Amino acid sequence: MVNRRMASTPLPPCTLASRISPANAPRRNSTWRRPPCCFRTVLGLMVTQHYITRVEALDAMKEAQSPHFFKKAPSLLDRAPHFTSFVLDQLVHIFGLKNRSQLSRSGMIVNTTLDINLQDKIQKIAQRHIAELRAAHNLTNAAEVLIDYHSGAIISLLGSIDYNNTAINGQFDVATQGYRQPGSSFKPYVYVTAFKQGASPAQAIVDAPTTIANPGGSPAFYSPTNYDLSFHGHMTMRCALQNSLNVPAVRVLKHVGISAAMQTAKDMGITSYEGTPGYSLVLGGLGIRLIDHTSAMGTFANGGVHVGYYAVSKVVSAASHKVIYQHQIDQGKRVISPQLAYMMTNVLSDNTARIPEFFDCNVLQLYSKSQDNCYNGDRGIVRPAAAKTGTTQNFRDNWTVGYTTDYVMGVWAGNDDNSPMYNVTGVQGAAPIWHDSMLVAEQGHPIRDFINPGGLEQATVTYPDGVKTTDWFIPGTVPTFTRPTPVPTPTDAATPGQGTPTPTPQPGGDNPIPPQAHPYCPSVFSFVDNPPANQSGNGWW
Structure with missing residues (x-):
C-alpha cells in the first residue's frame, strides 16, 4: 500500500x-x-x-x-489533479477559510486517503478502454470513484481520463461536479423501498403495456418502454431488476410512491440532484453526481449503514508539527436494515438472474480469467460482487456501480459535451472499466462472500397465476395463496372466426397481458402450469 x-x-x-x-x-x-x-x-x-x-x-x-x-x-497535482482539487476544497471547508488562496499561507502537511499507485493503474485502464471505443462509438471520456465503504475513505478519484486534454474538457471533474443521469443504475433505491414496504425479491410483477397518470406533468400520461421495445410478461422483482427492465420498475415506483423512493435515495447518500422527481426517476431521469451514487450504493454493501465519504485524514502544522485536524471515525447512520441490504445484495450479485439480457460471461462478474476464457468454460477465481449498470435512453450517459466485501466503485462513461454515444450499453462502456479496475483494487485482498445477517426466511411461493419461485423473505411476509379454479370460457364469448380481441391498455397501469408459455427468467422461477387466460391480480404488482 x-x-x-x-x-x-x-x-x-x-x-x-x-x-x-x-x-x-x-x-x-x-x-x-x-x-x-x-x-x-x-x-x-x-x-x-x-x-x-x-x-x-x-x-x-x-x-x-x-x-x-x-x-x-510527477507531483500529486500532476498525477491526481481532480483529487487534489477536491482535497483543497475539503480543506477550505474544514478550516472555514474563504477561498483556496488562504491555503498557500497556511503551512499545512496534508495526509489524504488516496492510493496514488492504484489511481495510476485505474487511469490507464480507463484510457485504454475508451481508446478502444472512441472511433466506432463516439465515446471519449470516463470518470471513476473508489471508496472503502466501511470508513468512507476515497481510495481513488478520476474526474476524467486526461486532465490536460482540452478536446474532452478534461479539466472538468465529472466525478464530483458533474450531474449526469444514472439510467437504470438508480433502480436499486426504488426496489429496496418496495422491500421496506413488505415486498421481497420474489414479489411477482407484470411486464406489460402500462400507462400511468402524470398529474401536472407533461405528457399527462406516462407510458414507459423497455430497452428492447418488448414486453416479457410474468416475472419476479429479482428477474425484472437484474435484467434492467423499465416497465416493471415504473410499476414498482407507482406502488411505493415517488416521495418514499426519493427519501430512500436521500437517506442512502443521494443528497443532491438536478431535475424534478417523477416516474422517470426510476429510469435515471434525475441528474446525480458519481461520487454520491457510489457512496450510496456502498450502503447496501455496508449492511444498510451509510458512512459519508472523505479525502483528508489528517493535517499537521508545518510550523508546530502538531496535528491540527484528524478525521474522526464515522460510525455511520443506519438507513435500512441488514436484512433488506442483504436482500438487495443477493439480487445484484445473482448472475443467473440477469442472463436473459446480459448473457453468462458478462463483465459484472469479477472472474480472474479473460472473457474469452469464461466463454470456454474457465472463469478462474470468481470474487463475489454486486453491480448495476445504467444507460440513458439517448446513449448520453453510461454507468456501472458495484461493490465487493471491501470496496464500492462507480464508473461513468460518456462525453462531456453531452453528445450521444453510438449504441453503447452499460455493460459495454462503463462495465469493462469497472471490472478491470476492481480486479486491480482487490489484488491481495482475501476472497470473501457476502454474509447473510440472519433474520430472513427462505421460502417457495406459488402465485395464483402459476409462478413458482424460491427466495428470501422477511419473516411474516411470505404470501400464501389459494389457486383459483379455472372457469370454462363460454363457447359464444367471441364471434366465430374472430377470436378474443386484444385488450387496449388503459390509464392506471393494471392492464392484462396474455401470459407467456415460457417465462422470461426460467432459471429463477417457473410456471407450474399454464396460467389462466385472465390474470386474477392477486399478489401481482
Missing part, C-alpha cells in the same frame, strides 16, 4: 521540507537546487522531527544510489 503520508501532499519533497522548517526555505544556488543534497537534507529533517527512523533514512539513501533515481517525478 502506498505511503499516503508522503504521497498525499500536493507538494514536492523539497517544498515539503521547507514547510516543515520554514527557516530553511530554498535560496538561489543553495543545496536545495541539487537533488541529492536536497534529498539528504530532507531525510535528516524527517529523522530529527520523528517522521521516519534513522534506519528508514539509511534504506532510502541506499535506494537513492540507483540510476535515474533523481529524475523529476
Whole structure:
C-alpha cells in the first residue's frame, strides 16, 4: 500500500521540507537546487522531527544510489489533479477559510486517503478502454470513484481520463461536479423501498403495456418502454431488476410512491440532484453526481449503514508539527436494515438472474480469467460482487456501480459535451472499466462472500397465476395463496372466426397481458402450469 503520508501532499519533497522548517526555505544556488543534497537534507529533517527512523533514512539513501533515481517525478497535482482539487476544497471547508488562496499561507502537511499507485493503474485502464471505443462509438471520456465503504475513505478519484486534454474538457471533474443521469443504475433505491414496504425479491410483477397518470406533468400520461421495445410478461422483482427492465420498475415506483423512493435515495447518500422527481426517476431521469451514487450504493454493501465519504485524514502544522485536524471515525447512520441490504445484495450479485439480457460471461462478474476464457468454460477465481449498470435512453450517459466485501466503485462513461454515444450499453462502456479496475483494487485482498445477517426466511411461493419461485423473505411476509379454479370460457364469448380481441391498455397501469408459455427468467422461477387466460391480480404488482 502506498505511503499516503508522503504521497498525499500536493507538494514536492523539497517544498515539503521547507514547510516543515520554514527557516530553511530554498535560496538561489543553495543545496536545495541539487537533488541529492536536497534529498539528504530532507531525510535528516524527517529523522530529527520523528517522521521516519534513522534506519528508514539509511534504506532510502541506499535506494537513492540507483540510476535515474533523481529524475523529476510527477507531483500529486500532476498525477491526481481532480483529487487534489477536491482535497483543497475539503480543506477550505474544514478550516472555514474563504477561498483556496488562504491555503498557500497556511503551512499545512496534508495526509489524504488516496492510493496514488492504484489511481495510476485505474487511469490507464480507463484510457485504454475508451481508446478502444472512441472511433466506432463516439465515446471519449470516463470518470471513476473508489471508496472503502466501511470508513468512507476515497481510495481513488478520476474526474476524467486526461486532465490536460482540452478536446474532452478534461479539466472538468465529472466525478464530483458533474450531474449526469444514472439510467437504470438508480433502480436499486426504488426496489429496496418496495422491500421496506413488505415486498421481497420474489414479489411477482407484470411486464406489460402500462400507462400511468402524470398529474401536472407533461405528457399527462406516462407510458414507459423497455430497452428492447418488448414486453416479457410474468416475472419476479429479482428477474425484472437484474435484467434492467423499465416497465416493471415504473410499476414498482407507482406502488411505493415517488416521495418514499426519493427519501430512500436521500437517506442512502443521494443528497443532491438536478431535475424534478417523477416516474422517470426510476429510469435515471434525475441528474446525480458519481461520487454520491457510489457512496450510496456502498450502503447496501455496508449492511444498510451509510458512512459519508472523505479525502483528508489528517493535517499537521508545518510550523508546530502538531496535528491540527484528524478525521474522526464515522460510525455511520443506519438507513435500512441488514436484512433488506442483504436482500438487495443477493439480487445484484445473482448472475443467473440477469442472463436473459446480459448473457453468462458478462463483465459484472469479477472472474480472474479473460472473457474469452469464461466463454470456454474457465472463469478462474470468481470474487463475489454486486453491480448495476445504467444507460440513458439517448446513449448520453453510461454507468456501472458495484461493490465487493471491501470496496464500492462507480464508473461513468460518456462525453462531456453531452453528445450521444453510438449504441453503447452499460455493460459495454462503463462495465469493462469497472471490472478491470476492481480486479486491480482487490489484488491481495482475501476472497470473501457476502454474509447473510440472519433474520430472513427462505421460502417457495406459488402465485395464483402459476409462478413458482424460491427466495428470501422477511419473516411474516411470505404470501400464501389459494389457486383459483379455472372457469370454462363460454363457447359464444367471441364471434366465430374472430377470436378474443386484444385488450387496449388503459390509464392506471393494471392492464392484462396474455401470459407467456415460457417465462422470461426460467432459471429463477417457473410456471407450474399454464396460467389462466385472465390474470386474477392477486399478489401481482
